[in-house]
Amino acid sequence: MENIKNKVIVITGASSGIGAVAAQKLAALGAKVVLAARREDQLKAIVTEIGDNAIYVPTDVSKRTDLDNLIRQAINKFGHVDVLWNNAGIMPLSFFEEGLADEWDRMIDINIKGVLYGINAVLPHMLQRGQGHILATSSVAGIKTSAGMGVYSGTKFAVKAIMEALREEVTQTIKVTTIFPGATQSELGHDITSPKIRALYGDLKNMPKMDEDAIADAVIYAISQPGNVSVNELVIRPLGQT
Numbered sequence: 063m064e065n066i067k068n069k070v071i072v073i074t075g076a077s078s079g080i081g082a083v084a085a086q087k088l089a090a091l092g093a094k095v096v097l098a099a100r101r102e103d104q105l106k107a108i109v110t111e112i113g114d115n116a117i118y119v120p121t122d123v124s125k126r127t128d129l130d131n132l133i134r135q136a137i138n139k140f141g142h143v144d145v146l147w148n149n150a151g152i153m154p155l156s157f158f159e160e161g162l163a164d165e166w167d168r169m170i171d172i173n174i175k176g177v178l179y180g181i182n183a184v185l186p187h188m189l190q191r192g193q194g195h196i197l198a199t200s201s202v203a204g205i206k207t208s209a210g211m212g213v214y215s216g217t218k219f220a221v222k223a224i225m226e227a228l229r230e231e232v233t234q235t236i237k238v239t240t241i242f243p244g245a246t247q248s249e250l251g252h253d254i255t256s257p258k259i260r261a262l263y264g265d266l267k268n269m270p271k272m273d274e275d276a277i278a279d280a281v282i283y284a285i286s287q288p289g290n291v292s293v294n295e296l297v298i299r300p301l302g303q304t
């Protein structure tokens with residue numbers, strides 16, 4: 063695809079789910095992709111399948127220096143970064159009364175600080191080039207909330223706010239896109255420990271969900287726009303999701 067071919071696209075949370083599928087699709091359209099996450103084996107397998115136009119960089123997005131290293135490695139390999147997609151996230155849902163405060167901390171560190179650290183790492187490079195595109199994955203839970211979703215939802219509302227303020231600050235030169243997926247096939251929620259959430263939802267794997275392609279295609283739409291078109295927010299739900 064014309065506007066995707068040869069673009070250097072860095073994706074966090076690319077070892078499974080939405081990020082992994084999108085990395086494969088973007089590479090198939092001619093992009094050079096840099097995959098980041100913690101599970102090196104998974105990243106290596108995906109990159110091997112894609113071939114020469116992909117590298118991986120083991121990255122924990124809750125560590126600021128890891129994001130700095132990720133952007134540095136991408137520039138070392140491909141010369142510059144056109145697109146950074148802050149997609150990594152976790153969703154260990156729970157009710158407040160259960161007091162799973164360590165899980166709240168992890169969500170804040172990964173879902174919010176991970177996005178901030180990504181922006182911090184890439185922004186000087188993009189401002190210097192006078193162009194670039196930063197995406198982040200929020201959620202339908204970043205638009206509306208409900209019982210048991212408080213902290214996860216709070217992190218995703220934060221992503222929306224951070225990205226909108228960023229857009230206003232850099233709108234002269236840099237595109238900013240926030241993606242709001244509804245229920246999508248992936249490993250998300252595999253780390254839910256709350257007995258109340260497990261009793262309420264059962265196995266999240268059995269809920270009706272969209273394929274990862276639905277979100278990957280939305281990202282491809284945003285990235286493939288002409289130079290002066292900035293897609294700011296995309297909400298994608300499976301039919302039937304409120």
Ligand code: NDP
Nearest residue numbers: 075077079080099100101122123151201245246248249250
């Ligand atoms: P997955 O669990 O399949 O993917 C999450 C990705 O994030 C994995 O690659 C994981 O890799 C990575 N990740 C988690 N923690 C870290 C970390 N500390 N550092 C680096 N990478 C990390 O789920 P999805 O594909 O669904 O999730 C992608 C995004 O989509 C998330 O932000 C999620 O909140 C959002 N989303 C998903 C929805 C859904 O229904 N699936 C709905 C709405 C939003 P690793 O463990 O190897 O580090």
